[in-house]
Amino acid sequence: MKGNKKITLLIPTKNEEGNLQKVLDTIPDYIDEIIVVDGYSKDKTVDIAKKNKCKIYLDKGQKGSAVRLGVKKATGDYVIMMDADCSNRSIEFELLIAGLEAGYDFCFGSRFIQGGGSDDMPWYRILGNKFFILLVNTIWGTRYSDLCYGYRSFKRKAFLKLGLNSEDFSIETEMSIKVAKGGFEVIEIPSFEKARHAGVGNLRTIKDGYRISKRILIEACK
Ligand SMILES: Nc1nc2c(ncn2[C@@H]2O[C@H](COP(=O)(O)OP(=O)(O)O)[C@@H](O)[C@H]2O)c(=O)[nH]1
Ligand SMILES: [Mg+2]
Secondary structure, eight states: OBTTBOEEEEEEESSOTTTHHHHHTTOOTTOOEEEEEEOOOSSSHHHHHHHTTOEEEEOSSOHHHHHHHHHHHOOOSEEEEOOSSSOSOGGGHHHHHHHHHTTOSEEEEESSSTTOEESSOOHHHHHHHHHHHHHHHHHHOOOOSOSSOOOEEEEHHHHHHHOOOOOSTTHHHHHHHHHHHTTOOEEEEEOEEOOOOSSOOOOOHHHHHHHHHHHHHHHHHO
């Protein structure tokens, strides 16, 4: 609990047995609830979540589906979403919470403003991300500096008003666009993305890049 606000930490997981304990070890005591939405991992991810007394939900969809389910189940006023692969640093919770405390509905981590960065993005993903940012900012008049980054916080009630339906890695893009369309208050905070600790990522550059472009087009044509 920070001030009088209850905080939920939401972690989507898929085969993160080499990372999840390490992530959970860094979670500060003021986090009231940890929700793990697991995509039927074939390893010990769920056992680790159980041992750490996380609330666990199983979801057969992809990351977007897991995030939507997790927020539905969350009971916190504020929700922080974080990856399970040791890429996100819990010291940035303070910034993600400060944005909401200041009155913003959404607070997005950005790897492309001073203080942010990434050890987990090859050049072609930086290029793709930049292209999508340019598209979104041009179409919706926003000034986002990052788009496809999943380290974010928001007021649970504001998130539920967005009516997101992405199944996959386009969830962040859909969120950013609908936040802009809906006139919600949004701020970015700098975030440094570390390289994934163990295992391999599920994001596929071409396939997920295509899905993100499709999502931008769908929203632009509405
Ligand atoms: N529940 C669920 N979580 C997933 C799925 N795919 C990825 N994740 C989780 O979403 C987070 C980000 O995924 P990752 O593969 O690291 O993507 P990247 O960081 O964009 O390369 C990690 O915590 C993954 O374990 C999925 O299909 N289902
Ligand atoms: Mg990752």
